[in-house]
Amino acid sequence: DSGVTQTPKHLITATGQRVTLRCSPRSGDLSVYWYQQSLDQGLQFLIQYYNGEERAKGNILERFSAQQFPDLHSELNLSSLELGDSALYFCASSVVDGINYEQYFGPGTRLTVT
Amino acid sequence: AQKITQTQPGMFVQEKEAVTLDCTYDTSDPSYGLFWYKQPSSGEMIFLIYQGSYDQQNATEGRYSLNFQKARKSANLVISASQLGDSAMYFCAMREGGQVTNAGKSTFGDGTTLTVKP
Secondary structure (H helix, E strand, C coil), X not given: CCCCEEECCEEEECCXXXXXXXXXXXXXXXXXXXXXXXXXXXXXXXXXXXXXEEEEECCCCCCEEEEECCCCCEEXXXXXXXXHHCEEEEEEEECCCCCCCCCEECCCXXXXXX | CCCEECCCCEEEEECCCCEEECCEECCCXXXXXXXXXXXXXXXXXXXXXXXXXXXXXXXXXXCEEEEEECCCXXXXXXXXXXXXXXXXXXXXXXXXXXXXXXXXXXXXXXXXEEEEEC
16 A cells, blocks of 8 residues: 555546546655556656646646645546546655655546546 | 657566566656556556666665666666566656656656566
8 A cells, every 4th residue: 555545446427527536645745746547648647746836747638637735635637528538547646756756656546438 | 759668568477587677768867767667457556666877786676676777778677586476567667857847757668568477
C-alpha cells in the first residue's frame, strides 16, 4: 500500500458526460501528479500540483482540468468525455518535486466511456 | 523523438534465471533521474529502482540492479533469480532536472511484459 488513495476505483460513464476523480496524497507529501495510461498513448504525464499551485503541465487536454485543495487532496475533472478518454488514471505524490524523489502511485481509477 | 525506448515488447525467462530488460533514453539535460517501475496485472505501479545521472555506481535494490551506461544512454534493469511473481509489465522512466518546475514530470517508455516460466 503506497499510502496514496484514489476514488472511485472504477467509473463507467457515457460520452459527453463529466466526471471527477479524487486523489489523497500520502501524509506530508506536497506534490501531486496525474498520469493517464491508455492502450493508444501508453503512460503519459498530465499535470502536477505543488502545495496548491499548478507546477507543470504535460499532455493534458483542454477538456481536462485539475486542482489541489488546501488539505492537499487533488481532483481531476474530465468533461465532454469521448470514447478515447477511456483509460487508467493514476495519481502519484511525493514529498517535494525533484528528479530524485520517489513518486508513490495510487491504485488508479479505471474510466470506461461508452 | 522518443525520450525513452524499450525495444522488447515481451520477454520470457525461466524461474531462478537472471533477465535483462533494456531501456535507452535521450536527453541533453546533464541532470536527470532514471526509474524502473513494475506493473502487475492488478494494475498498480510499484517503484523498483532509481539511478541519478551523477551517480558513480550502478543502483541496486535486492534482486534488482540497474546497469547504467551513461555514454550509451542506456539504463537496463537486471532481475536476478527470477520468481513467478516477477511476471508483470516493466516501465522505464526518466525525469529531467534542468528546469526545476519540470523535475517531477516523468516520461515513460512503452513497457516490457515479462513472463517467468516455471
